[in-house]
Amino acid sequence: MYPHERSLVKRLANEPFALIGVNSDPKQNVLAALKRDNITWRSFWDGGTTSGPIASRWNVRGWPTIYVLDQKGVIRYKNVRGEAMDKAVDALLAEGKTSDT
Amino acid sequence: MNRRILMPVALVATLLVAPLRAEDPPQAVENDVAAQVKTLSEEYAQAYQQVVSDYRAETDAKKKQEIVATRLPALSKTYGDKFLKLAEKHAKTPAAVEPLAMVVQLAGRTPDGKAVAEQAKQTLLADHINDDDFAKTVSMWSSDADMLEKFALESKSRQVQGVALFFQMSKAKGRELTEKNVDLVKPLMVRLTKDYGDVRLIYPGGTDRGSLADLVDNELFAFENLRIGKVAPEIVGADIDGVEFKLSDYRGKVVVIDFWGDW
Helix, strand or coil: CHHHHHHHHHHCCCCCEEEEEEECCCHHHHHHHHHHCCCCCEEEECCCCCCCHHHHHCCCCCCCEEEEECCCCEEEEECCCHHHHHHHHHHHHHHHHHHHC | CHHHHHHHHHHHHHHHHHHHHHCCCHHHHHHHHHHHHHHHHHHHHHHHHHHHHHHHHCCCHHHHHHHHHHHHHHHHHHHHHHHHHHHHHCCCCHHHHHHHHHHHHHHCCCCCCHHHHHHHHHHHHHHCCCCHHHHHHHHHHCCCHHHHHHHHHHCCCHHHHHHHHHHHHHHHHCCCCCCCCHHHHHHHHHHHHHHHCCCEEECCCCCEEEEHHHHHHHHHHHHHHCCCCCECCCCEEECCCCCEEEHHHHCCCEEEEEEECCC
């Protein structure tokens, strides 16, 4: 999972795109994971449990759970993984470009 | 680290109930067993973590395989047996419920433990459906509509009734509340909030998912706010370094929100 996300973040470094994590691990595990897996994107830290306030509000039951938002903040895709995530993001970036002109 | 904090707490809890134990009232026995279950669970979790880190440290693929094939089942067996002993010692009393639940979980993970796990399940059904703690085990039958109905209607425990009704609602809802199923599911949600709102959904081992009222509220919130086409709710929080930020800081960008964990 991480390598894919890393390459997505790298490929879109100059685009209006952000990957935001919400992490449910105990603090020392997050720090270890960030270092070991070279995780470059920013995450909300949800208090160290899977029933933290953000995951509860977002009704998250399984991990990973993915939401993709367009440039207006509207939820457009859920739980797209791998290539499907790339396609979803690319489609929304293209949509943003056409609505600019 | 956690264990060092927990051990003195368990000790203090034991000391507090000690004066009551001359007459051995059921509540004191239950507290005592709960403390033992907690200590055993902590020990198991620590031993499990050790296996996981050994697995990660091992570079040889064959040895990695061996760790998964032998050490994990051995661990489940060792602790499954400990919990079974505890359950047998307190057979037919409410104190046996949590140890039995742990037996179901652990024995189920070993190649020759299936029968032991099944036996523990049958014991739970035969002796414990009126015990409040049985509510923690209802999730084991979450896909069995007949059992859920039986628990909701026949158990004398409000906790058990509430949790059973919650899983009936979850079953009716499926993956998420939609325009199609909302009319069917909503009445169950209303009943949960009204009659069982204060009951908590707790899993064996103590993971607390919150009160049924809050869980229903979260489902309704998801229906109103987290469907495709809805503006994503704001998130205000902090990163691992404690620096605050908001989801809306990223408005104007395409955003992937990734709920992740390193496990």
